[in-house]
Amino acid sequence: xxxxxxxxxxxxxxxxxxxxxxxxxxxxxxxxxxxxxxxxxxxxxxxxxxxxxxxxxxxxxxxxxxxxxxxxxxxxxxxxxxxxxxxxxxxxxxxxxxxxxxxxxxxxxxxxxxxxxxxxxxxxxxxxxxxxxxxxxxxxxxxx
Numbered sequence: 001x002x003x004x005x006x007x008x009x010x011x012x013x014x015x016x017x018x019x020x021x022x023x024x025x026x027x028x029x030x031x032x033x034x035x036x037x038x039x040x041x042x043x044x045x046x047x048x049x050x051x052x053x054x055x056x057x058x059x060x061x062x063x064x065x066x067x068x069x070x071x072x073x074x075x076x077x078x079x080x081x082x083x084x085x086x087x088x089x090x091x092x093x094x095x096x097x098x099x100x101x102x103x104x105x106x107x108x109x110x111x112x113x114x115x116x117x118x119x120x121x122x123x124x125x126x127x128x129x130x131x132x133x134x135x136x137x138x139x140x141x142x143x144x
Contacts, residue, residue: 003085003091003132004022004039006091006109006126007089007107009074009091010055010072010074010089010091010107011072013057013072013074014037014055014072014134015037015056017037017039017054017057018037020037020039021037021126023052027039029058031041031046031047033046033050033051033052034053035051035052035053036050036053036054036055036056037054037055037056038052038053038055038056038058039051039056039057039058039135040058040129041060041061041062041101043044043057043060043061044058044059044060044061044062044063044064045063045064045123046064047060047061047065047067047083047128048062048066048067048080048137049066049067050064050066050067050068050069050070051068051069051070051071052064052068052070053070053071053072054071054072054075055072055073056070056071056072056074056075057069057073057074057075058075059074059075059076059078059079060068060077060093061077061078061079061142062075062076062077062078062079062080062081063080063081064081065080065081065082065083065084065085065100066083066084066117067084068081068082068083068085068087069085069086069087070087070088070138071086071087071088071089072089072090073087073089073090073091073092073122074090074091074092075092076091076092076093076094076096077094077095078094078095078122079092079093079094079095079096079097079110080096080097080133081098082097082098082099082100082102082118083100084100084101084102085098085099085101085102085103085104086102086103086104086105087104087105087108088104088105088106089105089106089107089108090104090105090107090108090109090110091108091109091110092110093109093111093112093114093129094108094112094113094114095112096110096111096112096113096114096115096116097114097115097116098110098116099116099117099118099119099120100118100119101118101119102116102117102119102120102121102122103120103121103122104117104121104122104123104125105122105123105124106122106123106124106140107124108122108123108124108125108126108127109125109126109127110127111127111128111129111131112129113125113129113130113132114129114130114132114133115131115132116131116133117132117133117134118138120133120135120136121136121137122136122137123136123137123138123140124137124139124140124141125137125138125140125141125142125143125144126141127140127142127143128142128143128144131143138141
């Protein structure tokens with residue numbers, strides 16, 4: 001799936017969610033720990049004490065463990081966010097895993113089947129599919 005420029009994709013997602021709020025508010029999720037406009041697929045699992053939103057879309061079969069904080073993100077089918085991870089302005093690819101206590105921000109994009117190990121910082125990384133990340137990415141860059 002080509003999303004064009006990730007920053008523009010996330011902006012478009014925010015605009016779409018705001019539109020839904022006015023046109024079809026019943027499509028937005030209103031569960032514990034959600035703030036603002038959020039869509040959650042019914043097959044997704046959200047743990048305890050999470051903060052989801054504003055402007056988040058959670059796709060099918062996504063698992064979010066306890067204590068995660070997710071803002072302005074799109075999580076695609078089968079992705080997993082482990083406990084106490086903090087995500088802002090990210091696109092998480094199909095079947096990707098974000099480790100415990102990971103912080104990702106600044107329009108970070110994970111391709112399909114990416115594994116981010118525990119306790120890392122990813123700042124604006126563009127990580128291509130089928131990679132395992134074991135070191136922090138402090139400056140925006142593409143990881144092949």
